Amino acid sequence: MTSTEETERLPQLFEQTSQYRHWRFTPEALEQLRAANNQQGINRVLDGLREEAQVDDEGSSETRITEATNNMLTPQEELQLVNYYLQMIVQTITALTKIYREKHLLRAEAINNIKATAINFMKRFYLHNVVFDYPPKSIMLTCLYLATKVENSFMKIEDFIRPLQDVEQRKGGKVQTKNDDILGLEFVVIQSLQFELAVHHPYRPAYGFFLDMQAYFEDVSQLKAIYDRAQQLIDTSLFTDLVFFYQPSQIALGAFKTAAKEKDIDIDTAYLAQRFDAQSLEVLFPILDEIQETILGFKIISKKNAQAIDRKLILCRNPEKNPNSKLYKKKVADQAETPYVSDSD
Amino acid sequence: MDASSKPIFGEDINKETESLYKKEKKLGEGTYAVVYLGRHVKTDRKVAIKKIKLGNARSGLDMSAIREVKALRELRHPNVIELIDVFSHKANLNLVLEFLDMDLEAVIKEKSLVFMPADIKSWLMMALRGLDHCHKCWLLHRDLKPNNFLIASDGQLKLADFGLAREFGDVQRVMTSQTVTRWYRAPELLLGATNYSGAVDMWAMGCVFAELLLRTPYLAGSSDLDQLTTIFKARGTPSEDEWPGINKLPMGFKFEQHPRPQFSELFRGASDDALNLMNQMLLFNPTDRISAAQALRHPYFTNHPRPTEPAKLPRVQQPMAATADSEASGKKRQYNDAFDDVFADNEGGALDPVHASKRADLRISSPA
Numbered sequence: 001m002t003s004t005e006e007t008e009r010l011p012q013l014f015e016q017t018s019q020y021r022h023w024r025f026t027p028e029a030l031e032q033l034r035a036a037n038n039q040q041g042i043n044r045v046l047d048g049l050r051e052e053a054q055v056d057d058e059g060s061s062e063t064r065i066t067e068a069t070n071n072m073l074t075p076q077e078e079l080q081l082v083n084y085y086l087q088m089i090v091q092t093i094t095a096l097t098k099i100y101r102e103k104h105l106l107r108a109e110a111i112n113n114i115k116a117t118a119i120n121f122m123k124r125f126y127l128h129n130v131v132f133d134y135p136p137k138s139i140m141l142t143c144l145y146l147a148t149k150v151e152n153s154f155m156k157i158e159d160f161i162r163p164l165q166d167v168e169q170r171k172g173g174k175v176q177t178k179n180d181d182i183l184g185l186e187f188v189v190i191q192s193l194q195f196e197l198a199v200h201h202p203y204r205p206a207y208g209f210f211l212d213m214q215a216y217f218e219d220v221s222q223l224k225a226i227y228d229r230a231q232q233l234i235d236t237s238l239f240t241d242l243v244f245f246y247q248p249s250q251i252a253l254g255a256f257k258t259a260a261k262e263k264d265i266d267i268d269t270a271y272l273a274q275r276f277d278a279q280s281l282e283v284l285f286p287i288l289d290e291i292q293e294t295i296l297g298f299k300i301i302s303k304k305n306a307q308a309i310d311r312k313l314i315l316c317r318n319p320e321k322n323p324n325s326k327l328y329k330k331k332v333a334d335q336a337e338t339p340y341v342s343d344s345d
Numbered sequence: 346m347d348a349s350s351k352p353i354f355g356e357d358i359n360k361e362t363e364s365l366y367k368k369e370k371k372l373g374e375g376t377y378a379v380v381y382l383g384r385h386v387k388t389d390r391k392v393a394i395k396k397i398k399l400g401n402a403r404s405g406l407d408m409s410a411i412r413e414v415k416a417l418r419e420l421r422h423p424n425v426i427e428l429i430d431v432f433s434h435k436a437n438l439n440l441v442l443e444f445l446d447m448d449l450e451a452v453i454k455e456k457s458l459v460f461m462p463a464d465i466k467s468w469l470m471m472a473l474r475g476l477d478h479c480h481k482c483w484l485l486h487r488d489l490k491p492n493n494f495l496i497a498s499d500g501q502l503k504l505a506d507f508g509l510a511r512e513f514g515d516v517q518r519v520m521t522s523q524t525v526t527r528w529y530r531a532p533e534l535l536l537g538a539t540n541y542s543g544a545v546d547m548w549a550m551g552c553v554f555a556e557l558l559l560r561t562p563y564l565a566g567s568s569d570l571d572q573l574t575t576i577f578k579a580r581g582t583p584s585e586d587e588w589p590g591i592n593k594l595p596m597g598f599k600f601e602q603h604p605r606p607q608f609s610e611l612f613r614g615a616s617d618d619a620l621n622l623m624n625q626m627l628l629f630n631p632t633d634r635i636s637a638a639q640a641l642r643h644p645y646f647t648n649h650p651r652p653t654e655p656a657k658l659p660r661v662q663q664p665m666a667a668t669a670d671s672e673a674s675g676k677k678r679q680y681n682d683a684f685d686d687v688f689a690d691n692e693g694g695a696l697d698p699v700h701a702s703k704r705a706d707l708r709i710s711s712p713a
Contacts, residue, residue, distance in 0.1 A: 013481065037354075040353060125355070157404040182405075198416075198512075
């Protein structure tokens with residue numbers, strides 16, 4: 001994207017993006033952040049339960065607290081649960097696409113961006129939140145709806161939610177998803193994203209590489225096959241933490257290299273060595289290897305696994321954030337009575 | 346990073362941001378937002394806080410709020426308004442923007458001011474620099490007009506109001522042609538183009554350039570169809586040679602033939618290099634139209650006279666309080682009649698009529 005003559009003297013455009021400035025981590029820093037997050041989240045749950053004990057006189061608060069303490073999710077469990085619902089984002093958008101593609105509400109070329117942006121929003125969200133406060137099941141839909149807007153594919157909330165309700169009905173259950181569940185969390189989500197909504201994905205650089213590589217390969221159909229496979233690998237990469245470590249173009253190239261290797265085609269000498277000098281390649285190759293390893297090492301989180309964690313989560317939710325808890329209801333009622341000071345002007 | 350001193354949770358970060366600013370007084374109100382004069386509590390920096398009302402938005406956060414926040418969070422340039430911070434309070438979105446108390450429209454309309462050629466060159470250069478930065482970041486502004494160029498106290502001109510901005514560059518993605526305030530709308534948009542580029546912003550920029558020279562809007566059509574006629578009368582109806590493929594645009598049909606007038610007669614005071622640049626900005630064929638980066642390298646900017654230093658540019662003398670009061674009373678707001686149909690967010694989705702009527706332009710201050 002930066003190959004025009006006048007941009008070469010300026011800092012790389014990607015370095016000016018919020019994604020580069022605020023959403024990049026070393027693997028160690030990311031792990032530390034999640035651990036600290038989890039620890040503070042646990043403290044909040046315990047505080048919330050103690051506070052609720054004062055509101056709720058039924059049942060033993062001691063039992064609740066002990067139960068919660070014994071079932072607290074680890075940072076790994078939190079992550080697994082979130083990752084499971086990342087997969088659900090893909091399922092949901094696939095379902096929406098089937099319904100709306102003909103009506104032009106969702107255009108085929110927008111789907112990848114919406115999907116990747118929604119996944120990214122959710123990953124970013126849980127760097128600043130814990131599942132004890134906001135279970136991923138509800139956050140998932142808000143992230144997806146917000147992503148449709150951010151990716152210029154606005155649809156009314158009714159259009160977004162109707163197919164989801166239809167599915168719930170077909171499964172024989174009662175309709176559970178409501179407009180307010182999604183919209184009510186929009187501010188919670190957007191503030192956790194620090195209001196930074198522009199997200200860059202590997203799909204576009206991958207397309208750029210595909211075009212560029214055509215000058216180096218005679219057999220374009222073979223290249224097309226690599227490109228198709230690379231896109232699948234990029235789909236997988238979205239579920240990993242690669243987006244926090246590397247630039248979209250690096251992930252795209254890593255996917256290409258992996259795809260080429262699978263098909264026994266050499267792009268290292270045929271393409272990479274032509275396009276990059278030896279010094280750059282020395283830096284690039286370990287990055288591409290790391291990307292390959294992460295993508296190929298990714299494992300889907302099973303429904304069974306997620307359900308087990310979800311069951312534990314019921315016991316360790318923060319009542320302060322749980323709309324069904326007595327503490328939450330009391331706080332909402334209290335808040336309605338106090339006027340907002342700075343709005344009085 | 347010390348986890349105990351810096352908040353981790355989204356809502357705590359938001360509260361911390363909110364606590365950094367205090368609102369001092371209301372500067373203006375539209376149906377879509379209220380603007381306050383505010384200050385940073387520690388640095389005492391003067392800021393404008395634009396509170397976007399979302400109380401009755403049926404589908405949650407409004408598209409223009411999303412577009413504005415999305416674009417401004419990425420852009421950092423001396424000629425683009427700075428979005429300093431964002432925070433939410435209940436169902437309100439608050440944009441903390443740099444405080445700018447004047448816009449180019451007010452300056453153009455203040456007939457007691459005399460513009461020297463060097464002044465016009467200076468404003469145009471700053472505007473093009475800001476726009477060039479947007480286009481390099483693959484963002485279209487899509488609503489350039491004199492009152493969206495704000496002017497800082499040091500004279501720097503800044504692009505503002507990114508409520509229609511979006512990214513571009515992907516030929517497969519359809520964009521709406523219902524964008525840009527009519528008088529500044531490029532001919533390809535008027536003909537219904539759904540794939541376009543930075544050239545639409547450059548057309549608007551050409552119109553603003555002409556307006557700086559004329560001190561009145563150059564292509565003021567009274568309806569969408571009349572807009573094209575107005576353009577053809579002023580610029581001559583384009584031939585197939587000039588704009589190959591003009592007949593292939595959606596909704597395209599035969600137009601009345603108007604001869605090309607002598608531009609130097611209308612723009613009497615303008616130098617040849619100024620006219621040459623303006624004409625390149627107003628070429629019919631979007632692919633021939635000059636880009637912001639190319640325009641900045643046009644001889645106009647290196648020829649004599651040198652652009653005026655921003656601090657020495659003509660300014661409108663207007664006490665803030667007076668305009669703020671008149672705006673707050675709700676009567677003073679000036680809409681030009683080209684504004685009515687500017688809002689559209691129906692790319693790939695149905696246009697929500699509530700949004701269309703809700704969107705209102707809002708200046709921090711308006712011409713006295």
